[in-house]
Amino acid sequence: MMYRIFFSIFFLLFALNFVHCKPPVCNITSSEYEGLNFIEHNATMRIQIVRQKSPFEQQLNSPLHEFGLIRDWYEKPKPSNRTNDTVRLYRFLNNEFYGKIIVGHPGQALNVAFDTTWIYTWLLSSQCSALEEIGCYFHNKYNHHASSEWKPDGRKFSVVTDGVNLTGFYSYDNISITHSSVTNFNFIEMTAVPKSFIFNKADGVLGLGWGTGSGYKTFFAALLEQKKIKNPIFSVYINRNHQSNAAGDITLGFADGRHIKVDYVDGKYVCDKIIYLKTDPLPYWQFQMDKVLLVKNPKNTKAYCQTKFPDGTVGCKAVIDTSSNMIIGPAKEITDLHNEMGATKLIFGRYSVECDKINQLPPIEFIIGGKNFTLKGPNYITRFSYRSLTICVSAFQAAENDQEETRWILGGAFLSEVYTIYDYHNHVIGLVRAA
CATH class of the missing domain: 2.40.70.10 (Acid Proteases)
Known part of the structure; x- marks a missing residue:
């Protein structure tokens, strides 16, 4: 008997410890950026799943059960205007x-x-x-x-x-x-x-x-x-599961802290910090990127996106593309990048790699606002299969016109690792590592 009690207490304490170790949902607050003081965790939309009470429970819990009236059955929730x-x-x-x-x-x-x-x-x-x-x-x-x-x-x-x-x-x-x-x-x-x-x-x-x-x-x-x-x-938010038909979501009117990366550092959970960038006065969301690095090893890196601007800064322009998985860059740089990773040219400007070498491909780092966003092989390579044929295709593609040559277009392969927040009134974009 004492053994059972001891085992039950041990199991309960273990379960409680597991619950406390669960990573938190990140709270997006106004303290991070003055222009986004309306992005609050309590403003996000949640759908609560509630178990319906049985008729017997309703009878027991209703203060009107003695009169044969069940309030839960006839009272309807009051409608409220949706704001997100x-x-x-x-x-x-x-x-x-x-x-x-x-x-x-x-x-x-x-x-x-x-x-x-x-x-x-x-x-x-x-x-x-x-x-x-x-x-x-x-x-x-x-x-x-x-x-x-x-x-x-x-x-x-x-x-x-x-x-x-x-x-x-x-x-x-x-x-x-x-x-x-x-x-x-x-x-x-x-x-x-x-x-x-x-x-x-x-x-x-x-x-x-x-x-x-x-x-x-x-x-x-x-x-x-x-x-x-x-x-x-x-x-x-774009998820990383290439095999799933569900790709992610777009939230209108709020940002969702559940999509922000959480790290366990020195015995506590730390939410990744959002960086906010002022975008150019254009109809689309264009910002300046510091550089793109192909990292073969810590001592062997190759830099792209290194244009010198009139104000003395070095980098390149970039835009976010939420409709496509591709990452498009200047033709010369994309060709060189594929040569460095040992890719083979296909039709329509696409490149492929050997499927059994995806995990051995070099990381590619996008440095934006001083923050590092890293893509590994499985992020930027997609495996396509048809019957006995399997091909692994790179998400990187060379620019096809003069306008694309002047900037990088960062699509879903980039967004699979980066959660993006768009401030429509202030024309500011926030980037953070995605959960």
């Missing part, structure tokens, strides 16, 4: 990230890329003929004739650059994402897209660029204006 939201992201071939939206009334479901490098929201139109435009094949399309809320705009839209042809016209309709919706929103119905769009899972793009000064009201700006979102911030 979470959009689930999905992964397609580990090369594209997209989410789901509902357009018009009755609602039409489409897949869109939530893209921080774009300010415009555009959707494939039912007027995009698959007979004339190959890129329109195998996609959902928006039919404005089927929506009672559609309104014409009358303006045309056209972008023709570097062989890319995007042509369409502006329209107004309602767009909903999970629990939040924007009414009478101005977007583009696209009637012509590049042929390569046939390989995309997304049916369009929802632009999350800054947009100020462009004359176009972005979707996030419309959410704020219509008071569907209270705090002017959003954040992006």
